[in-house]
Amino acid sequence: MTLPGNMHGVVLTGHGGPEMLAWRDDLAVPVPGRSDVVIRVAAAGVNNTDINTRIGWYSKSDGAAEDATWSGKPLTFPRVQGADVCGRIVAVGAAVDPGRIGERVLIEPCLREADGRELDPPWYFGSECDGGFAQYTRVADRHAHAIDCGLSDVELASFPCSYSTAENMLTRAALREGETVLVTGASGGVGSATVQLARARGAQVIAVTSPAKAPTLRELGAARTLDRNDDLVAGLGASSVDVVVDLVAGPKWPALLEVLRPGGRYAVAGAIGGPIVELDVRTLYLKDLSFFGCTVLETDVFGRLVGLIESGAIRPLVAETYKLRDIGAAQRAFGEKGHTGKIVLEVD
Numbered sequence: 001m002t003l004p005g006n007m008h009g010v011v012l013t014g015h016g017g018p019e020m021l022a023w024r025d026d027l028a029v030p031v032p033g034r035s036d037v038v039i040r041v042a043a044a045g046v047n048n049t050d051i052n053t054r055i056g057w058y059s060k061s062d063g064a065a066e067d068a069t070w071s072g073k074p075l076t077f078p079r080v081q082g083a084d085v086c087g088r089i090v091a092v093g094a095a096v097d098p099g100r101i102g103e104r105v106l107i108e109p110c111l112r113e114a115d116g117r118e119l120d121p122p123w124y125f126g127s128e129c130d131g132g133f134a135q136y137t138r139v140a141d142r143h144a145h146a147i148d149c150g151l152s153d154v155e156l157a158s159f160p161c162s163y164s165t166a167e168n169m170l171t172r173a174a175l176r177e178g179e180t181v182l183v184t185g186a187s188g189g190v191g192s193a194t195v196q197l198a199r200a201r202g203a204q205v206i207a208v209t210s211p212a213k214a215p216t217l218r219e220l221g222a223a224r225t226l227d228r229n230d231d232l233v234a235g236l237g238a239s240s241v242d243v244v245v246d247l248v249a250g251p252k253w254p255a256l257l258e259v260l261r262p263g264g265r266y267a268v269a270g271a272i273g274g275p276i277v278e279l280d281v282r283t284l285y286l287k288d289l290s291f292f293g294c295t296v297l298e299t300d301v302f303g304r305l306v307g308l309i310e311s312g313a314i315r316p317l318v319a320e321t322y323k324l325r326d327i328g329a330a331q332r333a334f335g336e337k338g339h340t341g342k343i344v345l346e347v348d
Helices: 048-055 160-172 189-200 211-220 232-236 253-258 281-286 301-311 324-336
Strands: 006-012 021-028 036-046 084-092 104-107 110-114 117-124 136-140 144-146 180-183 204-209 224-227 241-246 260-268 290-293 318-323 342-346
Touching (some): 006 324, 021 324, 036 104, 036 160, 036 324, 110 136, 144 301, 160 260, 160 301, 189 204, 189 211, 204 211, 232 253
Parallel strands (some): 180 241, 204 224, 241 260, 260 290
Antiparallel strands (some): 036 084, 036 136, 084 104, 110 117
């Protein structure tokens, strides 16, 4: 097909609140490089990464924002954000099989290739390069994964960022069948994904959530739920779980190490409860614990995730949908944390 010259979308104009998101009708449609594909975006999910990047949360420089991106580098404005994308390939570069045109795809958000070169460190889609909050987007061919299933575009857009983050943590922590995993922040996109993916591995899941959201998490496979204000050590017992998947951190963090068994594994990919925690190093070494900070996806994670989606082993959990033009309202609703699962934007 012949691509139009311009498209509509939302651009981030600077760090700050939703007022920094601007609707544009005159954005240039991306042109594929030699090893790229251009995708017409159907739907894009809302996630913490996009919001954290917008507000400069990743910066450790007292708000100076010189390091306020996933990679620790300054963000370039204007930027089209959007890490969670489902759409169809409409154009390909010279080195890409033209038979891919028309494929429905999910975009792997952790990019090891862009602009025809290998990336070290990897980029994050919608942060170091433009993402999916627009009619069209561009990505290296290897990061556009074909998917064949009966789910809707909105349902599929709920998977890429949250579920790949969850599967990556479980992969790094080597969760095995029969083990017990404790999941904090279990009602969010990554947390609810972790519950499903851990059950798919044959593990027993304990989910930390609010009482109102506990029934949904049990439906997803949690064997037990705990209130986020509960005393974990009193409720579970010391040295009682094999793996902790943490998305919260915050002041109650030391208890997560207390409930880990000797030789236990701790994986983290979020800190919504607060990034600064207190560590008694004696707990770390006397219990022979292993820590895994999880950002860059292992190379086989996303392909395995696509297989799980196609097989029906995991299911989407879409809380609400909004039109792309209403992204500010969608992100405000996301920040209120009243939902379980994902909020998704209909782009086209």
